[in-house]
Each structure stands twice: as structure tokens, then as C-alpha cells.
Amino acid sequence: MPPGLPKPFRRWPAVAAVVVVAAVLILALALTLGGVFRTPPSPSIQQASTNVPAPVQPVPVPGLQPAQTPAPQPTPAAPPVPQPAPPPVPQSASAPAPVLLNTLTGHTDVVNSVAFSPDGRVLASGSDDKTVKLRDSASGKLLRTLTGHAESVNSVAFSPNGRTLASGNDDTTIKLWDSASGKLLRTLTGHTSYVVSVAFSPDGRTLASGSRDTTIKLWDIVSGHLLRTLTGHTDHVNSVAFSPDGRVLASGSWDSTIKLWNVASGHLLRTLTGHTSYVWSAAFSPDGRTLASGSYDKTVMLWDAASHQLLSTLTGHTGYVWSVAFSPDGRTLASGGLDKTIKLWDASSGQLLRTLTGHTSYVHSIAFSPDGHTLASGSDDNTIKLWDVSKVNEAAK
Numbered sequence: 312m313p314p315g316l317p318k319p320f321r322r323w324p325a326v327a328a329v330v331v332v333a334a335v336l337i338l339a340l341a342l343t344l345g346g347v348f349r350t351p352p353s354p355s356i357q358q359a360s361t362n363v364p365a366p367v368q369p370v371p372v373p374g375l376q377p378a379q380t381p382a383p384q385p386t387p388a389a390p391p392v393p394q395p396a397p398p399p400v401p402q403s404a405s406a407p408a409p410v411l412l413n414t415l416t417g418h419t420d421v422v423n424s425v426a427f428s429p430d431g432r433v434l435a436s437g438s439d440d441k442t443v444k445l446r447d448s449a450s451g452k453l454l455r456t457l458t459g460h461a462e463s464v465n466s467v468a469f470s471p472n473g474r475t476l477a478s479g480n481d482d483t484t485i486k487l488w489d490s491a492s493g494k495l496l497r498t499l500t501g502h503t504s505y506v507v508s509v510a511f512s513p514d515g516r517t518l519a520s521g522s523r524d525t526t527i528k529l530w531d532i533v534s535g536h537l538l539r540t541l542t543g544h545t546d547h548v549n550s551v552a553f554s555p556d557g558r559v560l561a562s563g564s565w566d567s568t569i570k571l572w573n574v575a576s577g578h579l580l581r582t583l584t585g586h587t588s589y590v591w592s593a594a595f596s597p598d599g600r601t602l603a604s605g606s607y608d609k610t611v612m613l614w615d616a617a618s619h620q621l622l623s624t625l626t627g628h629t630g631y632v633w634s635v636a637f638s639p640d641g642r643t644l645a646s647g648g649l650d651k652t653i654k655l656w657d658a659s660s661g662q663l664l665r666t667l668t669g670h671t672s673y674v675h676s677i678a679f680s681p682d683g684h685t686l687a688s689g690s691d692d693n694t695i696k697l698w699d700v701s702k703v704n705e706a707a708k
Contacts, residue, residue, distance in 0.1 A: 406664040407702035409655070412685065413451045415695040417444060422689030424466045424676045428490065429473040431681040436695055437464030443478050445490070448680065451697070455493045459486060466508045471515040475532070479506030485520050487532070497535045501528055508550045512574070513557040521548035527562050529574070539577045543570055550592045554616065555599040563590035569604050571619070581619045585612055592634045596658065597641040605632030611646050613661070623661045627654055634676045639683045643703065647674030653688050655703050665703055669696055
């Protein structure tokens with residue numbers, strides 16, 4: 312100990328040593344206690360803290376909504392677009408296609424009407440060129456041209472015995488011709504506007520004519536006398552047709568109706584309504600049970616001739632229907648019109664059998680040959696086409 316220090320300070324070195332030792336002990340104790348309360352992390356936890364994986368996406372459970380906002384789910388793949396089922400194979404698939412037999416030229420304007428003779432050997436046609444032409448139906452050879460009308464010929468019809476041909480035209484008259492010689496037999500006058508349609512009764516004694524003067528006239532063929540005038544339509548009468556038994560006359564008009572008349576008395580029996588526009592044509596089935604009508608509304612309607620109820624409406628034409636005709640066996644119905652086509656229908660089911668194309672303009676008139684094998688069509692393209700439809704008719708049986 313250094314000399315000269317006061318007495319109280321002479322013990323400092325010992326005290327300092329004690330303090331140092333105590334401090335060391337306190338520090339050691341502190342380190343020991345720190346080790347107790349600070350457990351070092353395990354190696355696995357240390358690894359997790361340095362290599363954190365992506366959050367695990369919760370597994371969706373149907374019907375269970377998570378309490379917290381779920382992690383975005385991947386957009387599910389769009390389901391495949393359902394393809395429409397193929398349409399059922401129509402009955403027409405089994406009907407053989409008609410064959411175009413011949414295209415007849417010679418008229419210089421629209422062909423408004425075609426008609427076969429009762430024996431099927433002669434085809435007559437009336438045209439806007441003011442003539443009637445008679446052709447051999449098998450070869451298409453022109454037999455003769457009948458002249459005498461001052462205006463367009465709108466309708467031609469053979470008498471049941473084939474000896475007389477009637478033609479109605481825009482000059483308001485009907486002419487009766489000897490079909491064998493082409494000689495003019497008689498001219499019937501009485502209408503005050505275009506004669507649009509003519510038809511013989513099944514017994515050949517009466518001729519009906521429909522006119523734009525809104526009337527129908529019945530004529531005695533032998534004498535040429537007017538028997539009666541039927542009134543009731545409020546617009547042009549475009550079509551007249553006798554029932555097979557000759558008792559009823561059907562008339563189609565621009566007033567959108569078909570009227571049925573008692574031929575013997577001239578009384579109106581019934582007015583059929585259903586078309587929404589002009590009725591261009593009407594035809595009875597060979598058995599007289601069904602009446603067909605074609606209209607500007609693009610439809611063909613089939614009616615029960617006895618009950619007068621609408622049986623079915625045939626759709627498919629894209630333009631107005633100008634002409635309708637039944638095959639001789641009644642199984643097939645043909646229709647032609649503005650869309651330049653002829654459609655063949657199963658008359659019983661209304662199923663479309665075939666569509667005939669080839670005309671380059673409107674189809675004005677159609678007619679079946681008496682044996683049902685051939686269909687004639689007259690058109691705005693100035694031609695007549697002859698089609699073999701025998702196999703189509705067989706398919707309708």
C-alpha cells in the first residue's frame with residue numbers, strides 16, 4: 312500500500328478486489344439466467360424461417376364459405392359449347408330426285424297456265440304473248456298455235472272428253488276451241504274485267520270462270536249461255552275448281568278467302584278463312600275429301616272438304632304460292648310460286664318430299680299428267696319444263 316494515504320483509504324484495494332469479484336459473479340449469474348429464459352431456436356425452425364414456402368391454398372368444400380376472404384381460385388375451363396343435334400332425316404331423303412325431261416320453248420312471254428289433255432298426249436299452254444300452244448307431251452313437238460285473243464291468256468283447261476279447250480284472258484272473254492283442229496268454236500262474253508281462271512265440270516256440261524270483276528260465272532257449254540253469276544267475293548277471283556262429283560265449286564280470291572258454292576243452286580255454302588293474304592289457287596284432291604289452297608302469304612293450306620276445318624299448313628316456300636295441284640292418285644301435292652321452285656309434298660302427312668329447281672323466274676302454273684308420271688310447270692321465264700316425278704309419287708305411297 313502506498314504510504315501517506317489517510318487511514319480510511321488504506322483498505323480500498325481490498326474493497327476494489329471484492330467489488331471486482333462481485334461484479335464478475337453478477338455478470339456470470341446474469342449470463343446463466345439469460346440462457347435459461349432464452350432457448351435458442353431449433354435447427355428445423357431456423358430453416359423454416361430462412362426458406363418460407365408459398366402459402367397453402369385452402370381446399371374448397373362445396374357449400375362451405377370460408378370465414379376469411381379466400382385466396383383467388385383458378386378460373387375453371389369453359390365448358391364445351393353444345394353442338395345442335397343434327398335434324399332428323401326428312402322423309403324426302405328416301406324420295407328419289409325428279410328428273411327434268413324437257414324444257415319447252417316457243418312462247419315469247421310469261422307462261423301463265425299449263426294443262427294436259429285427259430289422255431295425256433297433248434299439253435296446252437297459255438301465255439302473255441296472247442297465244443295458246445298445243446304440243447305433243449311426249450316429244451315436246453309443237454302441234455299448233457291458237458291465235459285470236461287480244462290480250463294475255465291467263466288460263467287453259469281441257470273438257471273431260473278432251474275435245475274442247477277453254478281459254479280465259481285479259482280481254483274479258485273466254486274462247487272455246489276444237490282441240491283436234493284448233494278451230495275456234497265460240498267466244499263467251501259477260502265478264503267486265505280479266506278472266507283469270509277457267510274450269511270444266513266433271514260431266515263436261517258446265518264451265519266456270521273467275522274474274523277480276525270479283526264474280527264467278529257458270530256457262531252452258533253446249534249452248535254457250537250464261538247459267539248464273541256467283542257474287543260474294545270482295546276482290547279478284549283468281550281460281551275456280553270443281554269437286555270431283557261436280558256438286559261443289561271452290562273459288563280463291565284476293566280477299567284472302569276460299570268460298571264453296573253449291574253448283575246446282577249457286578248458293579254459298581261456306582267461306583274458309585285462314586290465309587293472311589291473297590289466295591291465288593285452289594284444287595280438290597281426286598277423292599274430293601281435301602281442298603288445297605295456295606296464297607300470297609307463302610303457305611299452302613289443306614282443308615277438310617266436308618267439315619271445312621283446316622287440316623294443316625305447309626310452309627317452305629320463300630315467296631307467294633301461285634299454283635297447287637294434286638297427283639291423280641291424291642298422294643302427292645305440288646305447289647309452285649315466286650321463289651322459282653316447285654315443291655312436292657306428301658298430301659297425307661304434309662311432309663316435304665322434294666324441291667324442284669331449274670326455272671329462272673316465277674312458277675305460274677303446274678299440272679300433273681293423267682298417269683301421274685309427269686309434272687308440267689309454266690314460268691315467267693317463258694318456258695315450260697316437264698319433270699319425271701313417277702318415283703317421287705311411288706315414295707309417297
